[in-house]
Amino acid sequence: MSDAPTLTYWHVYTDSDGISRQGRRTLEGFEKQSMGGDAAEQWNNVLGSYDAKILFAELPVGFDGDWHENPEPQWIIPLSGTWWVETMDGDRVEMGPGEVSFGNDQDTNDEKGHKSGVVGDEPCRMMIVQLDKVPEALKR
16 A cells, blocks of 8 residues: 555536536645655656746735636645635635645636635735646546
């Protein structure tokens, strides 16, 4: 039995009918590797190499992200505060610091995508990593 960790994340995606949905998925396949030098091994999951853009963003209190698609396949990790995402199927999920979401709802009907906003009276600061393509391990 392996003691390799897993990582659970929210995946926002477009189904075959053009409807955005979201569900919990689990990232598996972690392997022990050193980051180099004399550093001890740690658990890593290398999804591949991509052209990427890294953004730090702050959604202000009261932010209204009306219907829109994720502009690129992107990892979204709240650093502080809480935000919510509602997909076309009516599911609404709230995520706080350290939770992970992969936004992949491109090509929805009428480019509707999802809605998002801030929960409570604190802005939501996040790190966003936009990729040039969807990692093979995340395609299902």
